[in-house]
Amino acid sequence: MNDSKLPDAPSTARNREPILTHLKRLLADSRRVLEVGSGTGQHAVYFAPHLPHLTWQTSERPPHLHEVQAWLLNSPAANLPAPIVLDVTSHWPSLRVDTVFTANTLHIMPAAAVEKFFQKLPQVLQPGGQLIVYGPVKIGGDYIGPGNAGFDVWLKGQDPLRGIRDLEWLDQLAASQGLQRSENNFLPANNQLLVWQLNDESTL
Numbered sequence: 001m002n003d004s005k006l007p008d009a010p011s012t013a014r015n016r017e018p019i020l021t022h023l024k025r026l027l028a029d030s031r032r033v034l035e036v037g038s039g040t041g042q043h044a045v046y047f048a049p050h051l052p053h054l055t056w057q058t059s060e061r062p063p064h065l066h067e068v069q070a071w072l073l074n075s076p077a078a079n080l081p082a083p084i085v086l087d088v089t090s091h092w093p094s095l096r097v098d099t100v101f102t103a104n105t106l107h108i109m110p111a112a113a114v115e116k117f118f119q120k121l122p123q124v125l126q127p128g129g130q131l132i133v134y135g136p137v138k139i140g141g142d143y144i145g146p147g148n149a150g151f152d153v154w155l156k157g158q159d160p161l162r163g164i165r166d167l168e169w170l171d172q173l174a175a176s177q178g179l180q181r182s183e184n185n186f187l188p189a190n191n192q193l194l195v196w197q198l199n200d201e202s203t204l
Contacts, residue, residue, distance in 0.1 A: 006074055007067040011104070011189075012042040018187045019043070019103070019134055020050055026132060026183075026195060030054050030098040034124060036086060036117070037105040039064070041071030048077045055079050057097070059086035088117040096126050103134040106170070107152075110161035118173040122198065131179060131196040134187070137167045145190035170194070 027033065031054050038044055038058035048056040056079055058068050068083040084093050088109065100121060106114050121131060136148045143149045148164055155162040171181055174196045183195035 006070055007040040009040045009042055012040070012046070015103075015134070015187070015189065015191065016043060016046050019193060020047055022185055022187075022193050023047060023051065023101075023132070026130070027051055027054060027099060030130075032095075032097040033057065033099045033101055034095065034097040035059060036088065036100060036102040037061075037108075038068045038083060039104070041068035041083070043103055044068070044080060045071050045075035045077065048080045052079055054098075055081065057081060057095070058083040059093075061085070061087045088120065089113050092120050092123055095124055097124055098126055098129050099132060100125060100129070101132045101134075106133060106135055106137075107155060107164050108162055110159070111163075111165075112161075114165065114170075115173060118170075118177050118179075121179065122177050125198045127198060128200045129198045130182075131174070131198070133170075133192075133194045133196075135191055136164045137170065137192050137194070138164055139167045141166065143190075144186070144192070148190045167192075167194070 033054055034057045035044055036059055038060050041058055044056055044058045060068050060083060062085055065083055065085060072080055072083065086092060109117065136144065136151065143152065152164045174181065179196040179198050181194065181196045185193040187193050
């Protein structure tokens, strides 16, 4: 299939290199990554060939799974298995991974779904595993750049349950599940790459 006929999220082409720079470091010892909310699948088909030592498992809600499938068929990689169905508010598949990665999802999900997302992490993360989140956040109640303020207004206009989340709230949700934040990386376009570690003693 020609790339021009595939679903396209233009932001992926703009942010994939800064994200990959950090992923190469953060995933050096990972062997299996679960990407929650793979969107079009464009991040996955770009990242996986650069990280051949691990398996990159994509996932999406049923209405959008075909978009991921299209990109994976167009750009197959040995470490990119077929996408799986995953709705954060419903049943999660039975699997264990070293890392959960998600990009540009927490401000799209309703707040209750963000809470459910964190609650489910210990079911899939190995003890000592990590959560990596890319996207905009507020820190101390402040936006990172004026563009994010306008984006937040737009998000809430689309759905009042959406919105740019407070980093402190995300830290609280993480801590309630045995995860502690280890990194906050400032990336272009007023986005963050956040990392939380699950302590070694955490169990289901």
